[in-house]
Each structure stands twice: as structure tokens, then as C-alpha cells.
Amino acid sequence: MLKVLHIVPSVGSVYGGSSKAVLEMVGVLGRYVETVHLVTTNANGSDRLDVPLHDWIPADNYQIQYFPYLAQGDYKFSRAMSHWLWHHVGDYDLVHTHAVFSIPNWPAYWSCQRHGVPYVVSPHGMLQPWTLSYKGWKKKFFYRLLEKPALDRCCGVHALTRSEAEGLQNLGLNVPLFLLPNGIHRQEFEVLPDSSLFYKAFPHTQGRTILLFLGRIDPKKGLDLLIPAFAQAFHQYPDSHLVIAGPDNIGYQPSVEDAIRAAGCGAAVTFTGMLVGDLKLSALAAANIFVAPSYSEGFSMSVLEGMAAGLPCVITTGCNFPEAAQEKAALMIEPKGDQLLQALMTCLGDRPGAEAMGQRAQKLIFDQYTWSHIAHKLAQVYQAIHKTQPLPHTYAA
Structure with missing residues (x-):
């Protein structure tokens, strides 16, 4: 029984397509993986989502748990979520984090390394050249100090496009890159x-x-x-x-x-x-x-x-x-x-x-480009990691 934990800093609608993509993907992924859990904060721009905190909420094919957070400028920190990750990451077979340059994800990396749980990372385009150049000095600092060491220890980095995969290769990452796009619900x-x-x-x-x-x-x-x-x-x-x-x-x-x-x-x-x-x-x-x-x-x-x-x-x-x-x-x-x-x-x-x-x-x-098609392929990646086999859908230059 494969138990997978997804971690994303926020799923508030104001954050646009990446948050929407994560929610839609995990909703379909639950058809192909036995257990899918998602943890996040209640951030939603200048507001907060009106949701229960610290409890699992059933959703279609997965469960989600929200944690409160503190904000400082562009950055969010959730002490409660960090504490939960430190104690519960070991309950899972695999962890999948979303976004980079995100404080809530760093405790997830450290918790995975502590418990010996394999993890994969989806940067969602945040390591593309234009995005890296925007507020570039801060991103270069955090990338060298925290992001690249965490990426080099993961079991795979998820690229959405060939262009993103090429950009990730140019960053000198020493891990497999697998290529799967976003999708839609056809109906x-x-x-x-x-x-x-x-x-x-x-x-x-x-x-x-x-x-x-x-x-x-x-x-x-x-x-x-x-x-x-x-x-x-x-x-x-x-x-x-x-x-x-x-x-x-x-x-x-x-x-x-x-x-x-x-x-x-x-x-x-x-x-x-x-x-x-x-x-x-x-x-x-x-x-x-x-x-x-x-x-x-x-x-x-x-x-x-x-x-x-x-x-x-x-x-x-x-x-x-x-x-x-x-x-x-x-x-x-x-x-x-x-x-x-x-x-x-x-x-x-x-x-x-x-x-x-x-x-x-x-x-x-x-x-x-339907979620059903894409989630099935992602489940194959998870199974390969769980069985320590070569990853399918690996990007080849």
C-alpha cells in the first residue's frame, strides 16, 4: 500500500494556476495511489482561507489538512506545519513537495532526510531563467544555501515542459528529471x-x-x-x-x-x-x-x-x-x-x-492533456521510486 504525502505552501485561489494544478492533480491521483494526503497553510493573499485547522478534511480521492501561518513580506512560515512534518513524515512511503523558495517546504526536506523517506520536487517553473532573475539576488542566495542541497538529495525533479527540464539541467542538478505537464478535466x-x-x-x-x-x-x-x-x-x-x-x-x-x-x-x-x-x-x-x-x-x-x-x-x-x-x-x-x-x-x-x-x-x-492521463503516469513514477527502479518518463536531452 503506497502512502503519499503532498506538501504545498498554499492552495488559495489568489495564487493562480499552480495551486489549482496541485489540487486537481491530487484529486485524480487518488484513483491510482492507495493513500494521498495533502498538507498546506490557510494562506490566501492578504486574507486567510476559512477552513478548519489541524484536522484531516476528506476531499475527492484524497484528504487535506490546513495549518495556520505567519507572514513576513513575501515569505510564509508555519510553526505548526513544521512541527507536524517533523513528527509525521515518517508515516509515508513518499513525499512530493510543490514550489521552491518556500519556507514551509524546507522542514519537509529536512524531515524526509531525517526519516529516510524519498521525496520528489515540483518547482512549477520557479527555476526558469526569467523567474530566477526577478528579485534575483535573494533567489540566488537561497538557491545555493538551501534549495540546491535539497534538490540534490531528492529522488526526482518534476519538470512540466521540455524548456523547464533543459533549464533544470543547466542548473547542474544531479538527480533524474521526469517530464509530465499540467492538465484539465475534460468533462x-x-x-x-x-x-x-x-x-x-x-x-x-x-x-x-x-x-x-x-x-x-x-x-x-x-x-x-x-x-x-x-x-x-x-x-x-x-x-x-x-x-x-x-x-x-x-x-x-x-x-x-x-x-x-x-x-x-x-x-x-x-x-x-x-x-x-x-x-x-x-x-x-x-x-x-x-x-x-x-x-x-x-x-x-x-x-x-x-x-x-x-x-x-x-x-x-x-x-x-x-x-x-x-x-x-x-x-x-x-x-x-x-x-x-x-x-x-x-x-x-x-x-x-x-x-x-x-x-x-x-x-x-x-x-x-487530461488529468487522468497525467496522474496515471505520475503514479508510475511513484511506484518506480518505491521499488528503487529507474524512473519512467525521465527527460532525455
Whole structure:
């Protein structure tokens, strides 16, 4: 009986795709592994999740336990969670940690080493070059002092994309790298909710050609590229409307709003805040084009969702999804304003071609990027570690 513990600093919705990916993955993983537990904190940006603490909460195919935390700037610490890990990691056959540069994970590494429990690490794109360069001096310090020693002692590092795997190799890690992407639940996208739900919430968007940006309002997401590109496209296609759907965790939205005013397209841009559940799916149903101009991603959940919804997608190389371009299922560009403008104009000017691209996108995601498919492969990795066998799905350069 294989008993697996997952550890993630937080699963609050404000943290975006990585938290969502962890929850969805463990929910399906429980179909292939006998016992799946998840421990985390009750962090949710400036708020805290309204959840019971210190008790196991049953969920679909797994159990989750939340711990209180203290915050200091960008960092979170949970004494209660650290104490629990120190005493209970030895109860498990394998530990899987998510994220790096995260204080709650360091006690997990030390506890695994103390108890002799094998562990794997999913950096979720946080060791990509762009991300490492952002607040770079702190990350270099913590990487050399804490992260790399912990990574060198693990049984495998999980890369979401080939680009991430190559970047991890360049860091000189001496452990196996296995490659598995994020996924979606196919049943959520086969029949989307009616778009009227979104139009009821944002009636001024009805009748417009909607370009949807779905993600955190953050410098790495490329909104500085999107605003001027959209403003130019809007002058030629005045029925177009940009919807920016996502939370502002770091106070970046005022800068984006300044850029919108400077570009003169304020009447054609709507900030919705974070959309979840049926309202998010309804936004996907209402949208005509999905755009992800990011400088850096692990493997974007929102891009998967846009493609699964059958939307023509404009993505950057920073989204790390070359397979989409190879299958002609998305327009992939460098994160540059002129290329972004040209891609938007292509989608707006050739609607039949854009719709055909969206259909190819949906087929690709349904065929290869579902959680059921991915969780089964991850369970194979766990079994190989448990039996001290070579890892399947190992990345080869």
C-alpha cells in the first residue's frame, strides 16, 4: 500500500494556476495511489482561507489538512506545519513537495532526510531563467544555501515542459528529471455554461469581440505588451473588447490602468477580478480569442483552459508550449509587442481560420492533456521510486 504525502505552501485561489494544478492533480491521483494526503497553510493573499485547522478534511480521492501561518513580506512560515512534518513524515512511503523558495517546504526536506523517506520536487517553473532573475539576488542566495542541497538529495525533479527540464539541467542538478505537464478535466470543457452568465455580470461586453486574458495581474504576465498591442488592434477593429480576468496580488493593476489610459483604449477594457467556477467557464464561452503574452510560465493552466474551450489562442514562447504551435493549435510568438500585434490582427482578420485553430487546440488538449492521463503516469513514477527502479518518463536531452 503506497502512502503519499503532498506538501504545498498554499492552495488559495489568489495564487493562480499552480495551486489549482496541485489540487486537481491530487484529486485524480487518488484513483491510482492507495493513500494521498495533502498538507498546506490557510494562506490566501492578504486574507486567510476559512477552513478548519489541524484536522484531516476528506476531499475527492484524497484528504487535506490546513495549518495556520505567519507572514513576513513575501515569505510564509508555519510553526505548526513544521512541527507536524517533523513528527509525521515518517508515516509515508513518499513525499512530493510543490514550489521552491518556500519556507514551509524546507522542514519537509529536512524531515524526509531525517526519516529516510524519498521525496520528489515540483518547482512549477520557479527555476526558469526569467523567474530566477526577478528579485534575483535573494533567489540566488537561497538557491545555493538551501534549495540546491535539497534538490540534490531528492529522488526526482518534476519538470512540466521540455524548456523547464533543459533549464533544470543547466542548473547542474544531479538527480533524474521526469517530464509530465499540467492538465484539465475534460468533462468541464465538453459543454461550457452559457455565455449569458458572463454577460449578465458584465453586460457592456455583450455583442463585442472579446479578447480574454486570464491570469494574475503581474509583471511577468506580459500586460505591458498586451495593452499597446490591443490599443492598436482596437483602432482597426472597434468592436473588439479586452477582458482582463484575474487577481491583483501585488498592487500592479494601477500601473496597467495607467498604460490603458495612455493608450487611449479605456472604454474597451474590462477588469473582472478573479473569475472562478461557472463564471470563468462562461467567460471562456463568451470569448472569441484567448491571449497569454507571458514572459515566463511553468506550464500555464489558463492556456490549457483556453485551448480546451476551443478558443484560438495567442501565446508566447514564455508559455513553454511548443507542441501547440507544432500542431497548429495556437499562434506562438516571442514576447514582443510587434509580434503580439500581428498575431491579434491575424485572429481578428481571419475568423474562420481562427475558429479552425481553436478546434485543433481542443482536440490536442482532450487527447493528451487530461488529468487522468497525467496522474496515471505520475503514479508510475511513484511506484518506480518505491521499488528503487529507474524512473519512467525521465527527460532525455
